[in-house]
Amino acid sequence: MHGNYERLIYFLKNFLKDENIKISESMKKHTTFNIGGPCDIMIFPESEYEFIKSMKEIIDKKFPYFILGSGSNIIVKDGGIRGIVINLTKFNKISVKENIINAKAGAKLCDISNIACKNSLSGFEFACGIPGTIGGAVTMNAGAYDGEMSHVIHKVKVMDYEGNIFDIYNENMDFGYRSTVIMKKKYVVIDCDILLQFGDKNKIQENINDFTIRRNLKQPLDYPSAGSVFKRPEGYFAGKLIEDSDLRGYIHKNAMVSDKHCGFIVNRSCANSKDVLELIDIIKRKVYENFKVELELEVRIIGEDKEN
Structure with missing residues (x-):
């Protein structure tokens, strides 16, 4: 292994659990396509502190990196990924305050949709079947069934390529079809606030059930x-x-x-x-x-x- 990687791992072990640092990890295990060669290092931050501290060190030392959510919407080549893959699947906390849901970047869209329903919050049903995390969904303005992230995002906390952290509000997101300012400027999503409306829980669940049935009928869910x-x-x-x-x-x-x-x-x-x-x-x-x-x-x- 490259000597610089050894120094990075030594640093990361100060605040990441050993099981959250993997060497030469196969990307096949972390993509919905079940395709891809190994990455040099994969880490799994669990908290905002771990995520930001890891990212700032990686950026400061100029290591190449890739942010990974659920591994949907990507094709990893057979030679794998050089550098560090930051896997956000454990950085997935979701909290609710009145009609705003705060979701960390690795939170699954289906989990956010279910929590919204439990709290009688309407507007996120469209995302119930999108197989991804909120970080990736916000970055590309994901959508389905006439809904998209631009309709529900209030603000997004991001980090830029120099390690600066700041909020971007909806009106400054430059939302387009599968496009945002986050994608254009290669910002990294930390978390986001989702602004929803109070509604009837039974009706919200009916919408989720309807979208789920339609997805199961139309999409090839039996193959990767x-x-x-x-x-x-x-x-x-x-x-x-x-x-x-x-x-x-x-x-x-x-x-x-x-x-x-x-x-x-x-x-x-x-x-x-x-x-x-x-x-x-x-x-x-x-x-x-x-x-x-x-x-x-x-x-x-x-x-x-x-x-x-």
Whole structure:
């Protein structure tokens, strides 16, 4: 291991539990696609203190880093990730004060949705089935069923690339389709305040149940995937373009265009990132040949190719 990494680990052990520092951890275990090579170091901060202290040291020493939530919406290449992966799945505290929910960056959207329902808070039902964490969802302005983060976010606490911490209020978030100022400036989300409305608990639960049923019917939840692969092209639906290109159920090696929802690529069995990226290229080429539409990726591709 690189000597600088050893010094970093020695520093991190002053405030992180030993089991929350992993060396050469396989990314397959931490992505919804079950794909990806090893990272150099993975850490699991559990509190805001641990998260901020770790981040400031990593930034100060100029280590490359990647913030990981639930591992959805990403494709990690087979060579893995060089540097430090900060896994936020244990940094997931959720608290409620009147009609505002504060959620740390690693809190799951489904958990926030359920807590909102228990507190008779309406407006977050749309996110109940999005397989991600609030940090990633806020960063990309995730949405579903005519709802999106821009509708409910009050303010977001972030850290910039120099380690400065500050709040960004909704009106300054520069929300767009799968886009925010956080994404553009590569800020790191620490937590956020979600502003909701008081409502009828039974009605809120009915909405959650309805969205869950619709998701189960339409999305290929029986195979590993990264979620919707492509952004919605203006004036079109990516899934429909792919279906109309005769690619429903198309198999390339161990990756497949879902026969349930053509906007998804699924891991049939032991697919690697090379299989998936080759299939993405096939899809993009076929759709352009047929409709002269260039599909743009919604998923993020990270890491390095595997050396032969």
